[in-house]
Amino acid sequence: AQKVTQAQTEISVVEKEDVTLDCVYETRDTTYYLFWYKQPPSGELVFLIRRNSFDEQNEISGRYSWNFQKSTSSFNFTITASQVVDSAVYFCALSEAPTGANSKLTFGKGITLSVRP
Amino acid sequence: DTEVTQTPKHLVMGMTNKKSLKCEQHMGHRAMYWYKQKAKKPPELMFVYSYEKLSINESVPSRFSPECPNSSLLNLHLHALQPEDSALYLCASSPQTGGTNQPQHFGDGTRLSIL
Numbered sequence: 001a002q003k004v005t006q007a008q009t010e011i012s013v014v015e016k017e018d019v020t021l022d023c024v025y026e027t028r029d030t031t032y033y034l035f036w037y038k039q040p041p042s043g044e045l046v047f048l049i050r051r052n053s054f055d056e057q058n059e060i061s062g063r064y065s066w067n068f069q070k071s072t073s074s075f076n077f078t079i080t081a082s083q084v085v086d087s088a089v090y091f092c093a094l095s096e097a098p099t100g101a102n103s104k105l106t107f108g109k110g111i112t113l114s115v116r117p
Numbered sequence: 118d119t120e121v122t123q124t125p126k127h128l129v130m131g132m133t134n135k136k137s138l139k140c141e142q143h144m145g146h147r148a149m150y151w152y153k154q155k156a157k158k159p160p161e162l163m164f165v166y167s168y169e170k171l172s173i174n175e176s177v178p179s180r181f182s183p184e185c186p187n188s189s190l191l192n193l194h195l196h197a198l199q200p201e202d203s204a205l206y207l208c209a210s211s212p213q214t215g216g217t218n219q220p221q222h223f224g225d226g227t228r229l230s231i232l
Contacts, residue, residue: 033218043205045160045223052218091159095218104173105221107159 002027004094006108013082014116021077021111023092029053034068034075035093035105045091051075082115089113120144121224123208129230132198138227140191140208147213149191150221151183154205166191167213198231205229 003026013019025034036048049059051068059066063080079086092108121142130136140149148167152160165173166185180202182194191208205228209221 035220037223043207043226043228045207045209047220047222050218050220104162104165105160110157110159 002029002032002094002096002106004092004106004108006090006092006111008111009109010112010114012114012116015084016081017115018078018080019082019113019115021079021090021092021113023075023077023108025073025075025092025094027094027096029096031096033095035095036066036075036077037091037093038088039091039110040088048077079113082113084115084117087113087115121208121210121222123206123224123227125227126225127228127230129232130195130198131232132200134198135194135196137195138193138206138208138229140193140210140224141189142210142222143189144210144222145188145212146210146222147188148211148221149185150209150211151191151193152207152209153202154207154226156204160207164193195229198229200231203229203231 005024008022032053034051037045038048039045049066056068056070065078067076089110089112091110093105095105124139150165151163153163154160162175163177164183169185169188180197184192205226207223207226209223211221212219
């Protein structure tokens, strides 16, 4: 069975601090996909990144960066120079390779990030 | 603004009412999803439609009835709901590419309150 663990539940930082959100996953599949979504107070889940299990390259997109390490089954997310607009709930999610219809996303419990001015 | 549009944004209904939630996307996606999300919890998958056919039903009670009239529209018909059904209902869509899991795009959700 798949499982995603986001051990941190709430993080509070002051603007301009760097913050890392941890994600640890479990799966028996050799092919799988990892995602990060952001959910601001307005409710919609905003897709941030998808990474497949064969691509361990780290990725940087502006102030966001992701560190994927298969050896530790982790897919951590770092926000550099945080801003108030980064305040949201962040979900890490995992899905196995689909065999037909799209397979299911397994979400972690989410991390509530508060960035104070 | 999201590319997946959900209406209404808020809905208050009694336990004997019948109402419907609507979801629309024009991205050409052939997979559409309904999720239920309680406060401070992750989304829980309810239904998946693939090419307008129901492909996954996560043992959802029959008081929730999904419908996919065409590739752009997804409805969720509600009848005789219980107070514990109060939640944020999220719709999502994704390309049906088979073999690779494309990201799901979510709407803003409908906040449902059952009196």
